[in-house]
Amino acid sequence: MNPFSYSRVADPGEAVHTLAGKPQGKFLGGGTNLIDLMKMGVETPNELVDINRLPLTQIEELPDKGVRIGALARNSDVAEHELIKTRYPVLSLALLSGASPQLRNMATVGGNLLQRTRCYYFYDPAFPACNKRKPGSGCGALDGYNRIHAILGQSDQCIATHPSDMCVALAALDAVVRVRGPKGEREISFGNFHRLPGNTPERDTNLAPDELIVSVDLPAISFAARSHYLKVRDRASYAFALVSVAAALDLDSNKVKAARVALGGVAHKPWRAHKVETEINGKSADENTFRAAAEAELAAAKGYKYNSFKIELAKRAIVCALSTVAAMA
Amino acid sequence: MSATLIGQRLTRVDGRLKVMGQATYAAEFARPKLAYGVLVQSTIANGRVTKIDISTAKSAPGVIAILTRENAPQFKPYPDDLTKKGAPGEDRVPLQDAEIHYAGQHLGIVVAESFEQAVHATSLVRVTYQPQPPVVMLDDERVQKNAIWPERFIGRESLQVKRGDINAALATAAHKIDVVYSTPVENHNPIETYSTTAEWEAPDRLLIHEATRGIKQLQRIIANVFGLPRENVHIICPFIGGAFGSKGFQWSHTVLAAAAAKLVQRPVKLTFTRPQMFDSAGQRARTEQRFSIGADKNGKLMALRHATTTHCSPVSEYTEPCGNMSRMLYSCPNVEVSHRLVRLNLTTPCPMRAPGEAPGVFALESALDELANETGLDPVEFRLRNYADIDEYENRPWSSKKLRECYERGAKKFDWSKRTRKAGSLRGADGSQIGFGMATAIYPAGQQKAGATAILNKDGTVTVRSATHEIGTGTYTAMSQFAADTLGIPIEKIRFELGDSQFPEAPNNGGSWLTSSVAPAVMGACRELKKKVVDLGESWPNDPAQLANLLARSGQEQIQAEFISEPNKEEREKFSFFSYGAVFVEVHVDPLGQVRVKRVILILPNTTWRCTRTHRNLTSISSTS
Amino acid sequence: MIGPNLLSAVSVEGVERKSTAGPTSDLVNVNLKINGTAYSLDVDPRVTLLDALRERLHLTGSKKGCDHGQCGACTVLINGRRINSCLTLAVMHEGDEITTIEGLANGDELHPVQAAFIEHDGFQCGYCTPGQICSAVALLKENHANSDDEIREWMSGNICRCGAYPNILAAIKEAKTKTT
């Protein structure tokens, strides 16, 4: 780990001020991703600003019946909060499916949004080629061991996936990320927060280096109470998703009135499954409808040597998740 | 003798230390003026080092010294017997040449005041290479013509075996299959990584705290490499955080830590990172096993060919002996077992959770199932029809074999009769496919030479010592029990000590022979102790208080007895020694391809267990859902 | 009987209760309260809480299994919540109450979870055990031990490579009856 200077800040303004104009500096949340990557030599900040004492841990109802989650709220606290469990069970389930109880006690909402890919070629600097780590160096995964890699939205520069479970639920819920920079606050809609790799895979998100995430706002979605998170992985727990599905359905008897669906483990960003949503709209909520919609969503999917299984797996996972939600009371 | 303790539900004698965080593992011995070592490793898999630039690293904060080939001493070779005959571990000592044989190979060690400084400085070492394309796949054409056909497994069992006429038998078999099974590289990954703390107590005396299940072997290795009398190398290891085949044999880290300690004249601690557990000190080799087997129309095996291809590294010729059990597990007149070895640029292989018997029996049992299916026979029935009443390879009777009874008890307990024959025919309510499977378990029952001392102390307690190991299998507890039983005194009055190279010789902990080797030594030493007391003209009282009085009367500080046990050669040559069992499992695969093992039942013959609580731990397998 | 001389941690001079000069220049002072004892340390900010415990304070009960949050051997309680001490820096814990395996027993009297692990032989090599026990203590407090499956899921952050899981489960179930 490179040497760095360390400071603790007490309010968001001070945090932003401390890192203003210092692209080499980083905010330190739970540390579960940043410290890990620093140990690997992937992240090499020269300054860490510890934001753990910022008063941004609130989980509170907004006037419009949405919910605001402070950027420093711990993953476990969000998952166990009554407002989240009752109004957005998909978010609670997504969080609880991630990492381990210990890590969820440490991980913050802000840090979770910015966690980086688990691509092996990115994580180990002994591999020379990784455009995300070293722009222009190539992509080791393209012709390498690419079992966990993307099947949607990838580019020939990068086929990494975004590893977060929480973010898949947030994508389905149309969350809004509120950030604060040296020039003040702004809001970023969730769909615009993470990026596809294109020719700039080194940039995971549209956040500037000196911007601080202050909260994530969830809009009021009445039918989000009828939602589910399905995660398929190599072991029963404590593993990242191979494929995951966040789904919420608004049903009128057996007809789909509205749907929210997002996929994890398939792309460089949490993948909002707009095609599934439009496909099933107005149709009867049954397996045939869901399967046809899944086919449409995955029509553009492209697999590589070791991850083609994900295409069929994603389709089945979509059907399974939607069927589960449809069967809910 | 008082009522026997063997088989009673005792709690572990070291349990309290373990649950309180007081059991000390290799990295946990605080040494004065300790410095930290971190490995410099190769990032290429084949080629040569042209330059190691340490100029920046050397001046990084806290750095004390950097050891590379440039300033390394000339190490003497590892002991001959450990490097010949396909023995596991590496053949070459580190830092003597510029060759790179696999990725992660150790190229040096950076020593600094703190762990953090050592890690950082290591990242500043710049290595330049002259790379060669590495060969890492078993089927790579470049290595086929140089393939090795090893004769024996570590100089012992034959790896190329022929009995009868396999081709003729296959040609006439009523049912036959030809299948290939491959198993991946497997890493041991005990939860405690390797750790060595080396310090020179005098210019010719070395103290090493290391996570090792081969204390005496390591003592010999290090004495050889540094040209020291064996007794000048002192190895200590009271607890091991798991090994599973690692933490034995000769690897370069101990040598590097010791050489670095000499260079900086301070104790140096070198602990592997988790990633280094994959590239620095052994792993199980990949295997590819081809079976051609045939049976007659009654399901009697007529031909069994088991051809293994596996790999070694450029610096060892260790072979996974996959075919060993195929020689004799079933009755079959025509058998051919072969092993072929290619050299790959991969970390040096070694045994992992047993040597090749493990992947070998997995493949053999899978092949047998396929043939049973082909003949239309139930897998249990198929095995019974091919039951071997003697070891047909050695042509010897079994020392004991109750496998038939294991199959029968297992099938009953598992409800094997509920199994449907047709693949995919059993479904669960959630749409899962349900599979029932079974296999034979077998492993050689070995025994080695071992020694122990027993000491009667002033206070009437008895200390028993042997240079054996505690990897979690309960050595402290089991040996205390054996001693208490032999001496007829309460187990609380026994103190069993292990993990010190100054104690009497004990074998590497492996091959499932620890108890069968060390227990006879412990019991022997205890019997000798009793004899010595009786020779004093005293009878042996089963009471520590009286023992204390007796010692006081004798005017001696303590009474010590030693015993060395050796396997009974004659018996060993008369019989074939194996342990057996039968495993039954239920596996579910849901529509998303998620595999869940619902039940596992392992049936072992009825025997006396050392400590049934620990035994339950070592054999029970839970159902998960 | 296994006595202390060979087997328990060698105590060593220089264990840092008070601040001492460390090896680098950019040291940061941090006050930690560990198992009820206050420590003031000047540490390199790179030092993880786990390494501070093991290498600086010689509290070696917390284990390093992976150093990457992947095994749970380093689990300790911070202000009563379980965390992985390998992925957090010591300097982040100014003023925090830290409980390690060494702080669970009440003198000679074991914590019910510790006692249950012995009774049910919830370990083999013992290296994952301090982490398992700390995690289980938190699990009971969180009320996440209401069924076998719930215990398995909520203990999944603690790997046992020896595979003592069935006995760990049994130990936790027994401890639950003793603590609630």
Ligand SMILES: Cc1cc2nc3c(=O)[nH]c(=O)nc-3n(C[C@H](O)[C@H](O)[C@H](O)COP(=O)(O)OP(=O)(O)OC[C@H]3O[C@@H](n4cnc5c(N)ncnc54)[C@H](O)[C@@H]3O)c2cc1C
């Ligand atoms: C073994 C292991 C298993 C895991 N399994 C899963 C899993 O199954 N599913 C899953 O979703 N995740 C998993 N994770 C990842 C985990 O969820 C993330 O590490 C965690 O959410 C990151 O949060 P943090 O607060 O610790 O972030 P940190 O590590 O502190 O920070 C991460 C990044 O975010 C930045 N940052 C943090 N907070 C802010 C802020 N408020 N404003 C601006 N920038 C900020 C930091 O500068 C840093 O770049 C796993 C992690 C580990 C170690």
Ligand code: FES
């Ligand atoms: S050492 Fe911290 S989780 Fe493994």
Ligand code: FES
């Ligand atoms: S007891 Fe060895 S890893 Fe759990």
